[in-house]
Every structure is written in C-alpha cells, then in structure tokens.
Amino acid sequence: xxxxxxxxxxxxxxxxxxxxxxxxPEELSVHSLVxxxxxxxxxxxxxxxxxxxxxxxxxLKAKELQKRLPGVRVVSGVEGSIEAATEADVDIVxxxxxxxxxxxxxxxxxxxxxxxALANKEVLVSAGHLVMxxxxxxxxPILPVDSEHSALFQCLKxxxxxxxxxxxxxxxxxxxxxxxxxxxxxxxxxxxxxxPTWAMGAKVTIDCSTLMNKGLEMxxxxxxxxxxxxxxxxxxxxxxxxxxxxxYQDHSILAQxxxxxxxxxxQYALTYPKxxxxxxxxxxxxxxxxxxxxxxxxxxxxCLALARESMKEEGTLPCYMNAANExxxxxxxxxxxxxxxxxxxxxxxxLKHQNVQNPDLETILAVDAQAxxxxxxx
Ligand code: NDP
Numbered sequence: 001x002x003x004x005x006x007x008x009x010x011x012x013x014x015x016x017x018x019x020x021x022x023x024x025p026e027e028l029s030v031h032s033l034v035x036x037x038x039x040x041x042x043x044x045x046x047x048x049x050x051x052x053x054x055x056x057x058x059x060l061k062a063k064e065l066q067k068r069l070p071g072v073r074v075v076s077g078v079e080g081s082i083e084a085a086t087e088a089d090v091d092i093v094x095x096x097x098x099x100x101x102x103x104x105x106x107x108x109x110x111x112x113x114x115x116x117a118l119a120n121k122e123v124l125v126s127a128g129h130l131v132m133x134x135x136x137x138x139x140x141p142i143l144p145v146d147s148e149h150s151a152l153f154q155c156l157k158x159x160x161x162x163x164x165x166x167x168x169x170x171x172x173x174x175x176x177x178x179x180x181x182x183x184x185x186x187x188x189x190x191x192x193x194x195x196p197t198w199a200m201g202a203k204v205t206i207d208c209s210t211l212m213n214k215g216l217e218m219x220x221x222x223x224x225x226x227x228x229x230x231x232x233x234x235x236x237x238x239x240x241x242x243x244x245x246x247x248y249q250d251h252s253i254l255a256q257x258x259x260x261x262x263x264x265x266x267q268y269a270l271t272y273p274k275x276x277x278x279x280x281x282x283x284x285x286x287x288x289x290x291x292x293x294x295x296x297x298x299x300x301x302x303c304l305a306l307a308r309e310s311m312k313e314e315g316t317l318p319c320y321m322n323a324a325n326e327x328x329x330x331x332x333x334x335x336x337x338x339x340x341x342x343x344x345x346x347x348x349x350x351l352k353h354q355n356v357q358n359p360d361l362e363t364i365l366a367v368d369a370q371a372x373x374x375x376x377x378x
Contacts, residue, residue: 002279004270005090005114007043007081007105010038012201013096015121018045022271023093023279027271032084034097034105039065045074052085055080057101081105086112092270094145095120098203098215099326100319100368103127106359110140117269119145119262121220122326123275127364128223138143142224143269148217149258151243156225159248166244167221168253170237171214171296172197172260177236180294181300189332189341195259198239206329207303210342211296215307220320222311230313234304236294241283259283302343306350317359318348323368324349328376338367345378 004021008014014035021028025030030049035042037058046054048067055075056062062076075083078101085093085105092115095106102120107127109116118124123131135142144150148169156164175194176184177374193202200208207213218232230342235245240260241302247253258264259280298305303325312315328345331337349371356363 001026001090002028002270003089004028005032005034005085005087005093005109006030006096007034007035007085007093007102008096008098008120009033010035010041011098012199012204013094013262013266017266017270018049019279020263020267021049024267024271024276027274027276031090031108032087032200034081034084036097036101039068043068049281052089052097053084057081078104079091082108083262085109087115089138090114092117094270095123096145096265098122098201100126100323103364107131107134110134110136110138113138113140114146116140117145117266118142118320119266121146121216122322123363125216125219125225125322125370128219129314129358129363130361130364132226139222141272143272144220144224145199145262145269146217146220147258147260147262147265148244150222150268152221152225152246154256154268155244155246155254159246161226161263163225164225164231164246165251166231166247166249167225167227168233168235169214169221170235170240170242170244171211171218172208173236173238173294173296174209175210176209177242177294178239182261182333184300184319185338186338189335192332192339196238198262202333203326205326205328206332206342209339210303211301212303212307212325214296214331215304215311216322218307219311232311234296236296237291238294239288239291241288241291257283257285302347306343306346310350313355315355316359316363317353317355319354319359319364319367320371321346321350323371324375327372331376349374351378 032053033051034055053073059076066074093109094117097117245255328342
C-alpha cells in the first residue's frame with residue numbers, strides 16, 4: 001500500500017488523483033492533503049479520505065477548517081505544505097499545486113527521499129537544473145504526471161537517451177488554433193477558458209490558449225529527460241489522442257495513445273512500475289477514425305516562441321518568464337489586460353531581464369519575486 005501526500009488536492013490534478021486512489025483502495029491511500037484555501041471541498045475530502053495531516057496555505061482558512069474538524073491535525077503556510085509532504089509515512093507526493101508555490105514543498109519532499117509524481121511543471125521550468133540534481137543526489141525518482149511527459153517517459157523506457165533524435169510534444173493547439181491575427185485581438189476571457197479537449201484549472205487553461213503551456217512543457221521535458229533544447233519539438237495534434245512521441249536515430253517513432261484524461265498518467269505515476277486496471281473505457285480508434293497534425297504557428301503564438309527562446313538561453317530567464325507569465329495570466333483572468341497583452345507584455349519584460357547562468361535557489365527565488373513585481377505594474 002502506497003501512502004500518498006496530495007499537494008493541491010482541491011484542484012483539477014488533486015481531484016483526479018483522489019479518483020485514482022478511490023478506484024485502487026488496495027494499492028493507494030491518502031496520508032496528507034494540501035490546498036490553498038478551498039476549505040469547503042477540502043473538508044469533504046478529509047471526511048472521505050481521513051488523512052493524518054491537512055494543510056491549508058491561508059492561515060485564517062486553516063483555523064476555520066480546524067474548528068470544523070477538531071479531531072484532525074491542520075497546519076498552514078508553506079511550512080504546512082512541507083510538513084504534509086515530508087511526514088515519515090509518506091511514500092509518494094503528488095505535486096499538483098499550481099505555479100511556483102509548489103517549488104519549496106517539492107524540494108523538501110525530495111530531500112526527505114519521497115518519490116515525486118510531478119504535475120506542477122513550473123517547478124522544473126524555474127529550477128529544473130537544481131531539482132533534477134537534487135533528485136539524483138537523493139536517488140529519488142521524478143515520475144511525470146503531465147500527459148505529454150508521461151507519454152515520453154513510457155516511450156523512452158528501456159532505451160538509451162543517446163539514441164534519441166527528437167522528443168516531439170503534441171499540442172491540441174488550444175481554442176484559437178484556427179484564429180487569424182485579427183481574431184486574436186478580440187479574444188474575451190470566456191473564450192480563452194474553453195479548452196477543446198481537456199478540463200483543467202484556470203491558469204493552465206489560459207496557458208493552453210496562449211500555447212505558453214506547451215512552452216513550459218518544452219522546458220519541463222528538457223530537464224526531466226536531460227535532452228538538449230534543439231532536440232525538443234512541438235507538433236499540433238487537435239484530437240489529443242497521441243500524447244507525445246519519441247523519434248530515435250534510426251527514424252523509428254514511438255508514440256503513446258490514450259483518452260484525453262489525466263487519470264491514466266496520474267495512475268501510472270502513483271503505481272509505477274505497475275500497470276493496473278483503469279476506470280476509463282478502452283480507446284476506440286475506429287470511432288476516432290482520423291488523427292491530424294500541423295506545425296505550430298510560432299508567429300501567432302508569441303508565448304510559445306518566448307518559451308522556446310528562454311529554453312535555449314537557460315539561466316534565470318525561464319524562471320523570470322514563468323513568474324511574469326503567472327502574474328500576467330492573473331491580470332487577464334481579472335480582466336485587467338487583454339489576451340494579446342499576455343505575450344506582448346511578457347516579451348517587453350523578458351527583453352529587459354539580465355540573465356544569470358547556473359542560478360542557485362536564492363537567486364531563483366529573488367528573480368521569481370522581481371518578475372512578479374515587474375509584471376504587476378507593466
Ligand atoms: P488548479 O488551479 O485546478 O489547482 C491548483 C491547486 O493548488 C488547488 O488545490 C489549490 O488550492 C492549490 N494551491 C494553490 N496555491 C497554493 C499554495 N500556495 N499552497 C498550497 N496549495 C495551493 O490547477 P491544476 O490542477 O489544473 O494544475 C496544477 C498543476 O498541474 C499546474 O502546474 C499545471 O500546469 C499542472 N498540470 C495540470 C493538468 C490538468 O489537467 N489540470 C495537466 C498537466 C499538468 P485551492 O483551490 O484550495 O486554492
């Protein structure tokens with residue numbers, strides 16, 4: 001029985017993680033739950049899964065939850081997330097916090113030698129070199145949860161990384177794939193929140209609409225698989241059935257296919273290396289009948305081009321871009337800036353950033369904070 005700590009249990013990844021645990025009670029159980037502030041849902045989850053410890057980032061909400069659940073250990077803040085992730089009995093941590101808020105709990109979980117099932121891609125985008133080095137030092141596996149990276153992980157199994165020619169990340173293309181540059185200037189918030197194939201949290205849904213999500217995934221793949229930037233490509237595949245592909249030196253291409261659901265990659269990460277029965281139905285390829293592919297439009301989707309650039313530059317630029325993007329997306333969600341402003345303002349900010357190579361954690365945290373301040377006012 002694997003005991004799981006879920007960071008971000010009230011979010012899209014967290015609730016799918018709980019579905020997997022509910023479906024495999026012989027294999028998995030909940031040890032701890034961590035959320036930002038949605039204590040109504042968290043209370044329901046605590047009553048059902050009876051974790052040993054619960055953390056709420058917001059201390060006032062943590063107090064309120066403690067009143068509602070007097071017999072349960074409730075902690076708060078970043079320290080609370082860390083405590084929940086590093087308790088002695090935890091075997092594996094599902095990192096499903098959104099944004100860079102997941103960085104410190106993930107680092108501490110690695111130091112406590114917990115297996116990591118990583119959905120929180122921003123952790124590798126901003127500090128990939130540090131996190132992967134730490135995982136190596138503490139001999140901790142980082143099991144990808146992002147569907148594309150889970151696909152790559154599966155296609156790479158048993159192969160030499162030196163025999164890889166290209167990692168090909170598939171992208172649905174988001175809701176605006178067929179829009180003209182003129183249409184993109186008129187996009188409203190509700191249009192950007194409608195994803196054609198995946199149901200996810202608000203931040204990642206907006207990142208999918210700008211294709212920043214795919215850019216962040218390129219960086220995630222670069223660190224996760226230790227592959228140079230030039231060997232990572234993106235291919236638009238609107239049906240989201242092929243989750244990613246690996247091309248080898250002999251030009252053979254291996255792909256992983258499945259329903260567009262996070263249940264499969266979450267279950268694979270939590271039960272790895274076992275492949276257990278799924279609550280999903282079989283993929284019906286005859287019913288799907290066709291799979292389409294296109295080159296991504298780097299000129300129309302500036303965020304994707306900026307992320308690719310930051311991957312080549314390395315240093316603090318990806319961290320800066322990631323934090324600035326988080327704030328710009330928040331401003332778009334609050335209707336303070338337009339959809340096109342996300343990419344335009346990000347480009348202006350990134351051009352001014354003084355890149356520092358091989359940053360340590362202190363520098364990463366300082367750059368992250370600086371990017372947030374600058375992105376709030378631009
Ligand atoms: P959601 O917005 O749905 O959920 C985010 C979760 O993080 C919530 O439980 C939220 O709590 C919690 N949270 C936010 N801030 C803090 C904090 N400071 N401390 C503790 N908990 C916090 O996001 P998603 O589930 O969609 O995405 C999570 C991560 O997984 C992202 O990095 C995303 O890119 C990645 N991912 C998501 C996929 C998906 O299908 N959703 C697919 C692949 C990757 P509360 O709600 O209580 O505020």
